[in-house]
Amino acid sequence: MSNLIWVALGGAxxxxxxxxxGKFFATDAVMGFPxxxxxxxxxxxxxxxxxYAHLLTATGQQQQHWLFLGVGLIGAFTTFSTFSLEFVLLAQQGEFIKAASYASLSFIGCLLATVSGLWLKANI
Structure with a gap:
C-alpha cells in the first residue's frame, strides 16, 4: 500500500x-505551436x-524514490519521457528492431487512436 501512496503523491x-x-505558456497556443x-x-x-542513471548506483530506498519521482512526479508530468527512456534502453541493449518497432508502433498507433477517438466522438 505504501508504494501506491508514493506514486499518488508524486503523481499529484x-x-x-x-x-x-500549460498555464504559463498558454499565450503560445495563439501562435499555433504547442x-x-x-x-x-x-x-x-x-x-x-x-x-534513472542516478538510481542505478543508489542504495537504500531507491524504490520509493523511483516510485515517487519517476513513476509519480515525472510520469504524471509527461508520459513521453517513459517512452523515450524505454526506446533508448532497448537501443542500448542492441535491440534495434524492438526499439524501431516500439517507436513506429507507438507513433502510428497513437495517431490512429487519436483519429479514431475524434472520429467516434463526431459520429456518435
Missing amino acids: LGAVGRYLV FATLIVNIVGCFALAFL
Whole structure:
C-alpha cells in the first residue's frame, strides 16, 4: 500500500506541474505551436533519464524514490519521457528492431487512436 501512496503523491505534484507549465505558456497556443507540451516532454525526458542513471548506483530506498519521482512526479508530468527512456534502453541493449518497432508502433498507433477517438466522438 505504501508504494501506491508514493506514486499518488508524486503523481499529484507532477500533474500540478504540468498544469502550471500549460498555464504559463498558454499565450503560445495563439501562435499555433504547442510550446508547453514540447517543453514538458523535453524536461521530462531529461529528468527521467537523469533519475534513472542516478538510481542505478543508489542504495537504500531507491524504490520509493523511483516510485515517487519517476513513476509519480515525472510520469504524471509527461508520459513521453517513459517512452523515450524505454526506446533508448532497448537501443542500448542492441535491440534495434524492438526499439524501431516500439517507436513506429507507438507513433502510428497513437495517431490512429487519436483519429479514431475524434472520429467516434463526431459520429456518435
